[in-house]
Amino acid sequence: MDLDLLAALRTPDGETALATAAKLTDGDPLLAAATLRAAGVPAGLAAAALTQAELRRRAVGKFGPDAAGMYFTRAGLEQATRGPVAARRAARLRAAGVRTMVDVGCGLGADAIAAARTGIRVYGVEADPLTAAMAAANAEATGVADRFTVTTGDATRFDVTQFDVTRFGATRFGATRFGGDPVDAVFCDPARRRAGTGRRVFDPAAYSPPWDFLLGLAERVPRTVFKVAPGIDHAVLPAGAEAEWVSVDGDLVEAAVWCGPLADVPRRATVLAGPVAHDLTGPGTGRAPVGPVRRYLYDPDGAVVRSHLVAQFADTVDGTLADPEIAYVYADRAVPTPYARCLEVVDVLPFSLKRLRALLRDRAVGRVEILKRGSALEPERLRRDLRLSGPESASLVLTRVADAPTVLLCHPVR
Numbered sequence: 001m002d003l004d005l006l007a008a009l010r011t012p013d014g015e016t017a018l019a020t021a022a023k024l025t026d027g028d029p030l031l032a033a034a035t036l037r038a039a040g041v042p043a044g045l046a047a048a049a050l051t052q053a054e055l056r057r058r059a060v061g062k063f064g065p066d067a068a069g070m071y072f073t074r075a076g077l078e079q080a081t082r083g084p085v086a087a088r089r090a091a092r093l094r095a096a097g098v099r100t101m102v103d104v105g106c107g108l109g110a111d112a113i114a115a116a117r118t119g120i121r122v123y124g125v126e127a128d129p130l131t132a133a134m135a136a137a138n139a140e141a142t143g144v145a146d147r148f149t150v151t152t153g154d155a156t157r158f159d160v161t162q163f164d165v166t167r168f169g170a171t172r173f174g175a176t177r178f179g180g181d182p183v184d185a186v187f188c189d190p191a192r193r194r195a196g197t198g199r200r201v202f203d204p205a206a207y208s209p210p211w212d213f214l215l216g217l218a219e220r221v222p223r224t225v226f227k228v229a230p231g232i233d234h235a236v237l238p239a240g241a242e243a244e245w246v247s248v249d250g251d252l253v254e255a256a257v258w259c260g261p262l263a264d265v266p267r268r269a270t271v272l273a274g275p276v277a278h279d280l281t282g283p284g285t286g287r288a289p290v291g292p293v294r295r296y297l298y299d300p301d302g303a304v305v306r307s308h309l310v311a312q313f314a315d316t317v318d319g320t321l322a323d324p325e326i327a328y329v330y331a332d333r334a335v336p337t338p339y340a341r342c343l344e345v346v347d348v349l350p351f352s353l354k355r356l357r358a359l360l361r362d363r364a365v366g367r368v369e370i371l372k373r374g375s376a377l378e379p380e381r382l383r384r385d386l387r388l389s390g391p392e393s394a395s396l397v398l399t400r401v402a403d404a405p406t407v408l409l410c411h412p413v414r
Helices: 003-009 012-022 029-038 043-069 074-079 083-095 110-117 129-141 211-220 302-306 310-316 353-362 379-386
Strands: 100-104 121-126 148-152 185-188 224-228 242-248 251-258 267-273 276-282 296-300 329-331 340-350 365-372 392-401 404-412
Touching: 003 012, 003 043, 003 129, 012 029, 012 043, 029 043, 043 074, 043 083, 043 110, 083 110, 083 242, 083 251, 083 267, 100 110, 110 121, 110 129, 110 148, 110 185, 121 129, 129 148, 185 211, 211 224, 242 302, 251 302, 267 302, 276 310, 296 302, 296 310, 302 310, 310 329, 340 353, 340 392, 353 365, 353 379, 353 404, 365 379, 379 392
Parallel strands: 100 121, 100 185, 121 148, 185 224, 242 267, 365 392
Antiparallel strands: 224 251, 242 251, 267 276, 296 329, 296 340, 340 404, 392 404
């Protein structure tokens, strides 16, 4: 895909090719390409239309119905923020009084579009010309082009503290400061995959823009938010900032750092379940008390674990840990909670393949889900070694209790 093909896709003929391609994405790709060419669509345009149709189909999970009219690159879609997460962040920015925002490295525009929909005026800066053009096209497709403008430029050379609205979008920004009004906030979602290989980057110094640049943004514009990998080391997080981990329907999807006046608490776990958001907050430094295995086991959501808020969660269910280093919480009661799965513990035994196999045979267990924390066992290999048969199902939890390898036979609490 290049700028010429993107422009061709946005013509009436290109839109017709996209509509035809959308009907062919579930079939044989070679047959789909042949069908488009038979309809008189040039080969390059046919390939671009089929690629966009497939990316739009995949994007529905992040963008919902909007995906049908948007444009994507594979890398851009991979990194784009999910719609509910972007909408919630945008609402929080708006509630904090943000009226103008620069989106540094705006990508395909997911966060900028969400912010624009709340009424925030967004100025996007994107280094890749094709991605910038797609972001502008996506602003039009989602009806926010009057509040989201994109320019092509090097984010690290763009002065975010002030800008000239009249020149924005027409100028490739360099190191020169343009006179104008100060912005209310800055958002940045740095690339976390290596260019050319697509491999994930875990060292913040290797982000693009890099970690030092992100910290500098927060120094220049106090109300700054930037996304980071969920596995980021807490030790590198800036002092006084709020670090938030977000999960959607049980999947940990991102982390964000809120700086300056935007920081409410040191650590936050945000759990989105359908349309409802639940927040667990705290310092992220406490430790839950340790005790024996109890009747119920809670498996905390990934956002709770990554935010180091397991102790805060344990307080909500009057729970304890069976091992100080493992984030399974045990309690005497099953309490409804959005922050963890709950299982009833039926049996506890030191790990022994022979004993476990005999127990499951006696219980006629033929289907198991296997959960693990603190165990080196490979679940699928264990499943084969158990030689399961029978009509019953169960959950096996591989863990440590007082530093001893232990297996718990459980049933989910619904």
